[in-house]
Amino acid sequence: MFFRRVLQAITIGACASLSLANPIDLNELGLQPEKRADPSLVGYLGAIFLGADPYVYFYLSNGNDPLSFKSLNGGQPILRPTKGTGGVRDPYLVQGGGAEAGKKWYIIGTDLNIASTTWDAAQRTGSRGIFVWDTSDLTTFSGERLVEVEDASAGMVWAPEAIWDAAKGQYLVHWASKFYAASDTAHTGSPSNIRIRYAYTSDFKTFSAPQTYIDYAPTNIIDLDILPLDTAGKSYLRFMKDETAKTVFLEYTTGGLFGTWTRAGGSSGTITSGVEGPAAYRDNKDDAKVHVLLDFYGGDGYRPYESTDPEANQWAASARTAFPSNLRHGSILPINQTLYDSLSAKWSS
Template sequence: MRLFSLALLVSTWAWACSALVIDTASLGLHDNQLAQHADPSLAGYLGVFFLGADPYVYFYLSNGNNPISFKALNKGSPIFKPTKGTGGVRDPTIVPGGGSEAGKKWYIIGTDLNIGKTTWDAAQRKGSKGIFVWESTDLINWVNESLVVVEDNTAGMVWAPEAIWDPAKGQYLVHWASKFYPTSDPNHIGNPSSIRIRYAYTSDFRTFSTPQTYIDRSPTNIIDLTILPLNPSNSSSQSFLRFMKDETLKTVFVETSTTGLFGTWTRAGGSSVIIQSGVEGPAAYWDNTTPGKVHLLLDFYGSDGYRPFESSNPGSNSGWTQSSRTGWPTGLRHGSVMAVDQGLYGRLSSKWG
């Protein structure tokens, strides 16, 4: 009986290890793949945020290659303010150029919303249908401000737009959150649909394809989607992580796909496992020097804004730990972080440091 139990234990242990390897592979998290994320050419990080009472674009630069220690640029003043729409921009995200624009162009897109001029109810019923866009070829000069309408009049709002280069399509996939009202309710006074994630494709952030639904978890409301390539050093990789907020339960969780942006997405741990509750606006970025580590900013919107978390198993909803906040600024709200090389780091520091 003892020998049988030992054999069974060894057999079970071997099966579990085998299953673990299979599961890890299915998530695209091989050690050799994760090792590619550490890049010695990267010298730091650029953070793009808005501040609670100030819906404008602010830049923060990391202190060297420290991913959780940042300083305000431009003496803490906005890099720019919108002149169109509501005059306020929330949720700014910086989009690195893809394809022929890689390393040559960057975009900042954001939500057209100044909550100081409206209410949260009105902002969801009769909010802006457009997204702000700025572009730059050097991260210093931001030009061609535009407010591009992406939804029709049945939409109540367009919130938290982000974009990612889709290697399968050869265009940028732009996504945002919207809710909709029936055509029989043109004044949007009745009950809307649940909030879902919508998307469109663009090559220039001026002309967009007809929007379609990307994520619909009705009756659950989903907002604040952000997508992180699992293998950014491979421009043709079809493996991604996507973080989003369950607006109904006020939680953030992560899903993984190794079959493209429209492939099969898996939520590790099941449909009820989360990273954190009482937060929104997830912003994820790879560590420049530690292979396999991802940093995740979560906006504690009822408190002090963004707090940094980290994990070396980013495809999992468990195991995320709070990072040290010794060098982390308070009051930063929903935005994004992008790694920069020494040339860009020096340029940003010289201009606004």
């Protein structure tokens, strides 16, 4: 199977001397893709929002358990935006790449406070920018900014995420937008389907002109989440929501970010329905296991799923005995001991 072939191709000793937290790009070190069961990774950090509270909340794993999390900062937000709509949804922890690997991270998110608007208005005349914060240690944040990434024909920018593209030497940032005719400046007419767009950046301040990454018209696609399986930039899983059918499905590739993608489980394969906001991460201790959180937005928020054969679309609901309820669309970042300790020291409840 695809996932097992990827794991078999990984050099077992490649990460023995690594001290970085979940490095993305090791090409500059001359290494082959590292074995993912990395002893330097001792836990997981989640950046989440909580339904009616569109701010950034942190959750830290209880030890190296991928399914057991505790709130940090006494359950209060880590970040509250001061710009745009005053609300940030879908917070995403961006792992530094290239020269920034292990030295810098970013948090990006959707500029949307639904309490001050409607879903229709948010898709017609919503924000065309993304929130960005910088951090060198995941405990202090600076440089809050709201950066416009879409053109005037777009109705909104939703669920931005970013991944280091080693082949390009920049971050690929992607999001979901729908569009209106150039003559429809007020966006009162019928829009296009929602598609995934992307741009490149080196600093999350200046972005290239946006382009279309995924367009499955007439299907509306939102909430793209890409999970790298190697550091060579070839093998990936990508999860996304079919907004029309209200399902999340998975695609895989061995051809890079712009290679040929295959839908897991065939053309109609889905993980489950009534969900959105997939947040995927690999297990720190089990090379063969992938986790994905799926947001049951009409119910109790995130529920965890796991698989050792994702390309066959074989998923099972994980045990939830220590997994919090009512967490919404966010992201999970595997972390090393230094980061785990500093997060615990600053924000433990």
